[in-house]
Structure formats: C-alpha cells, structure tokens
Amino acid sequence: MRTASSAATRIRCVRVFVSADMEGVAGIARDEQTDPSSPLHAEGRRLLTLEVNAAIEGALDAGVQEVVVSDGHWNCVNLLPEELHPRAELVSGFPRRLYMGAGMGPGFDAAFFVGYHAAAGTPDAVLDHTYADDRVVREVRLCGVPQSEGSLTGYFCGAFDCPVALFTGDAAAVSQMHEFVLEVEGVVVKEGLARQAARSVHPRVARERIRAGARRAVERLDNIPPMRLSGRAELEVDVVTTAMAESCERVPCVRRLGPRTVGYASEDYVEVYRLFLALVDLARAAV
Numbered sequence: 001m002r003t004a005s006s007a008a009t010r011i012r013c014v015r016v017f018v019s020a021d022m023e024g025v026a027g028i029a030r031d032e033q034t035d036p037s038s039p040l041h042a043e044g045r046r047l048l049t050l051e052v053n054a055a056i057e058g059a060l061d062a063g064v065q066e067v068v069v070s071d072g073h074w075n076c077v078n079l080l081p082e083e084l085h086p087r088a089e090l091v092s093g094f095p096r097r098l099y100m101g102a103g104m105g106p107g108f109d110a111a112f113f114v115g116y117h118a119a120a121g122t123p124d125a126v127l128d129h130t131y132a133d134d135r136v137v138r139e140v141r142l143c144g145v146p147q148s149e150g151s152l153t154g155y156f157c158g159a160f161d162c163p164v165a166l167f168t169g170d171a172a173a174v175s176q177m178h179e180f181v182l183e184v185e186g187v188v189v190k191e192g193l194a195r196q197a198a199r200s201v202h203p204r205v206a207r208e209r210i211r212a213g214a215r216r217a218v219e220r221l222d223n224i225p226p227m228r229l230s231g232r233a234e235l236e237v238d239v240v241t242t243a244m245a246e247s248c249e250r251v252p253c254v255r256r257l258g259p260r261t262v263g264y265a266s267e268d269y270v271e272v273y274r275l276f277l278a279l280v281d282l283a284r285a286a287v
C-alpha cells in the first residue's frame with residue numbers, strides 16, 4: 001500500500017529527544033527517593049531507568065531510528081548507563097549549560113518528558129517545584145502565565161520546532177502540561193495525595209502505559225504542535241528571599257520587579273531559558 005509505505009518512510013527518519021526527571025516516576029513519593037545522598041536513591045535510579053527504557057521501546061515500536069536521553073534530575077547522574085536501552089545515547093552530568101534541555105538542538109522531531117512533576121505551588125502534586133527546590137523558587141511566569149519545568153523546557157524544544165509529544169508523571173503534572181499543549185500524549189502513573197505522598201500504579205503497569213503512550217505519540221506526531229510563545233518572552237521569577245533577588249540582580253540585563261521578583265525579556269526564548277537557568281543557580285547560591 002502506497003500510503004502505508006510512505007508513512008513508514010517518514011517514521012523511519014524520526015529522531016527523539018528524551019528529557020528525564022525523577023519525581024514523576026511510579027513508586028516515588030518522597031524526597032529521599034530522589035536525593036543522590038540518600039540510600040533510597042539507588043532504587044529511584046532503577047525505577048527511572050526502566051521508565052525511560054519503556055518510552056524508548058515505544059518509540060522504537062513506532063519506527064524511530066535515533067534516541068538521545070538527557071538525564072535532567074538533580075546532579076543529572078541518575079540513569080544507570082549499563083541498564084539504559086542500548087539504542088539510546090545518554091547526556092548526563094552537571095553543572096552544564098541548558099540543564100534539562102541539554103542535548104536538544106536542531107534536528108529532533110519529538111521530545112518525550114518522562115518522570116516529570118508539577119510546578120512549585122501546585123496542590124496535591126508529588127514533590128512540586130520549579131527548577132530548584134521550594135526554598136529557592138516560588139513561581140516562574142512567562143508573559144504573566146505561571147510555568148512548570150515541563151512548559152519551560154517545552155518552549156525550549158519548541159524553539160527548535162520540536163513538539164513535546166509524550167509527557168509522563170503524576171496526575172497534577174500531566175493535567176498542568178495539557179493546559180499548555182492539549183495534544184500532548186499524557187501518561188499518568190500516580191496521583192498525589194500530598195506533597196510527599198502518592199497512590200501509584202505498579203511500576204510494571206506504569207512502564208506498559210508509557211511504552212504504549214510513546215508509540216501513540218510518535219504515530220500522531222503530525223497532530224502535535226511545537227510549543228511557541230507569541231512575540232517577546234517576558235520572564236518573571238519569584239524567588240524566596242530578598243537576598244536571592246539581590247544576587248540575581250547582579251546580572252546587568254536583569255530587572256528587579258519587586259522585593260523577591262526579578263525579570264528579563266527577549267524575543268529569543270533560547271536566551272531567556274539560558275538566563276533563567278543562570279538565575280536559578282545565582283538564587284540557589286544565595287540560600
């Protein structure tokens with residue numbers, strides 16, 4: 001059949017970027033499971049690696065040829081290299097430019113966000129925060145709209161015309177992402193009962209859902225638009241203390257918008273994203 005073979009030809013060329021976080025993985029409810037200094041982190045690493053592998057397998061089921069996985073949690077050394085699917089290449093380690101977006105650039109056709117969580121300040125969301133713990137960043141806005149790690153990284157992928165096709169995490173995180181892109185394939189693996197409590201499906205069930213979701217995401221890629229900001233990206237960051245705002249304000253292009261709020265605006269979202277990541281580091285250093 002001509003239609004089927006031309007679709008197969010198109011799918012064979014697909015390159016997928018996977019950005020992996022940890023708080024949104026099935027079976028994870030408390031900080032210690034995601035903290036590299038905790039003995040519970042070892043199990044978290046394994047659970048995360050297997051969910052990422054499920055997403056890769058789903059992509060390969062749909063005919064994807066190339067997968068780059070970016071470890072984006074904490075010090076970005078969480079995925080177990082030996083256990084990671086051999087068809088994927090791994091971006092890991094921190095500090096680095098572009099943090100959760102490291103490895104993304106021109107040429108990717110789809111982004112998968114695996115193990116993601118909701119924005120700082122979201123109720124009934126497992127381990128909600130935005131790019132730093134909740135003692136550093138209270139809220140991040142773009143053009144007045146509150147953002148999450150998913151949306152901030154999603155706009156970064158969008159700057160390279162790459163849509164976020166798959167998003168996995170807790171129920172609050174997935175519904176928050178749907179507010180930005182309705183078409184994204186969302187996979188819910190648990191429900192937050194409190195900030196550090198969850199009701200989760202079994203990890204194996206989560207992986208089955210993620211694999212199926214990844215396959216569906218690639219198959220209907222043409223109907224998932226890249227995330228784009230219309231016009232100038234106006235960034236506002238509410239940090240927790242005045243000392244943090246003072247630290248951010250040392251960057252000449254950054255404006256102090258309030259006692260604990262700093263801002264920056266540009267037509268170029270890649271620049272805004274990079275500056276935002278630098279501000280998070282400056283604020284964290286002022287704790």
Ligand SMILES: [Zn+2]
Pocket residue numbers: 021022023073117131149
């Ligand atoms: Zn995170």
